[in-house]
Amino acid sequence: MTAPVSAAELDAHRAGRLPAMERVVEGVWTVPLAIPPGHMPYTLSYLVEDARGGVHLVDPGWDLDENLDALRLALGRIGRDWADVASVIVTHLHPDHIGLAGRVRTLHGLPVVLHRLEHEAQQRVAALEARPHHVRDELTRWGVPAERFDEVRGYATKGARVVVEGDILVQDGQVLDVPGRRIRALHTPGHTPGHMCLFDEGDGLLFTGDHVLPKVVPGIGLGGPVDYNPLERYLHGMADIARYDGCEALPGHGYRFRGVTARAAEIARHHLKRTAEVAQLVGHGDPGSTWETASRLTWSRGWENMTRHYLIAALRQTELHLELVRGGGHVELLERWRVGIPGSE
Template sequence: MAKFVVTPSNEAQRDAWLGGTIPEVERVRPGLWSVPVPIPINPLRYVLVYVLELPDGVAIVDAGWNTDEAYAALAAGLRVAGYDMTDVKGVLVTHLHPDHYGLAGRIRETSGAWIALHPGDAALVHDRYDEGAIDALVARERAVLVRSGVPELTLDELAGASMMIRHMVSMAKPDRLVEDGERLDLPGWDLRAIWTPGHSPGHLCFVSPSRKVLFSGDHVLAKITPIVAVHPQSGPNPLADYLDSLAAVRMLDVEEVLPAHEYRFLELAKRVDYVMAHHDERLTEIERVVAAAGDGVSCWAVATRLTWSRPWETIPPFMRRAANNETLAHLTWLEAKKRVRRVPGEPDLWLPEANSM
């Protein structure tokens, strides 16, 4: 597939991403700031927290990881904008992943800010981050991997791979639940929430019609595509949800996209078209692998035969799990479209639909 490169809104921010550095705190436009908050031991390097000026303080979109370094970076960025952490009145969280939700509780402890999340993700907070629920979630993930055909020797390692980052979230239940289409009560802003499930069941984007900007979270990024995977906390067909969510934002009348990673960019509709085409290409590749196997193939075996950004042998365990579960999301979509067939078992086997007789 021919590569489509979006036009960056700020070339310095783009150059920082490409150069492996962290961009500067930036005044995006009047009343709006971008603050990069570092992510430890992660190729994404930082999450872009957006600071929205209010008459009596600020609200922020996303928060960053719960680390001292991240907290200090966010506090420093607020100072550049002329504010203090105690001025934060609200935290609009696009979704519950640690780099977006992790610091929200700590910010609330400091400032008394409310935390807002979509009900779809709010329902998952306890199982994901409460100490007493973690073992059950890991066991459910292990069951997914067993049915995917993950080798016995690596099952436990992959099932618990995300536990190493769990401590980077300050366990905090949201104060507000934000529904699809809801207009946020933020003086001076006309933000409307758009429910965009796929990357997570309750992912939210926020659009400002007057400013013609979209805060896209992880839903639409400039260069990479978000992980859309089947796992214990996903919907039954997350790729279908994601593609529908892309269609929901494609025709928005916006001039600029403000994502949570990489850099700000233009050309929302063209970027959405490219991402949709990417997934269509991946679906075709998976369908061919299943057809070539003939008598049935596990999800894990399919994943090992796909084209990734690096050789399979060099992908670390956590990302191998993500690759497997993302492959499973594509297989599930193909199954719903009756293009492949699943034979349940341990592991499930996948066959071309033509073999279903």
């Protein structure tokens, strides 16, 4: 069972408004940062003090002037300024997390810390986008109907992608250079290829980025092409999060909470219920294209209401579910998480 840690953050989440800055433990603060309309209301950024007087910024948020101002004010509230910031640590490549990192580096000369595989993922995405017709080819592969092709192509090309090269590239298990703290990088692929969580061993804090969120189910396969199934990798990795169950989870959105193992199980089962739906369709014959399959699945928004980046994410994830089922990888996962295929009893 999950339990919120901060009543104020929970209230703000329910109201869809920006919460106030809060102290987590000695030397660690949340700094909520705005996101443009059409997305989640805010990103939870974090300031972490080290033993030498430096401050480390985790996930600087969307590249907005108001967020730059919010970070300046947050530093001032703890008696610091940009001259005290030692590094910018980014959990993954999405603009609501990495967006401001490039501007902060340019303005203040700060190194950006990324997982090595996320750095490489950005390079692959850039190479893909340099290919003519890559969006058309993807939509054709999904079987997007002709009458909606231009509409969906518009959604696929409107994504706010930001490329910020990493200055310090870390690997799974590596302890970051935060003097006086043992903050370990944990490679947690699925949402993106090089997504990383951060485990502060001393204070028992787990910065989860978008790997585990308290209410929203993270999308999968949203970081460009890879040579494996991101959904399968994500679901296998969710079992590993159990070792951090005693930690306070510091997510990228929503509110701080405890019970990360229970929440990970909820998320895994949510994804696998959709896998089971796909397995049922495949078991009854060819379900058709990715588009046709997606239109027959259960979506919280309702398929008929899917637009913009939500529709693109739904199609990408349906493709991953189809690959997982057709490759047989779903069997072990459904058994592990005790999810049954509808109509199979």
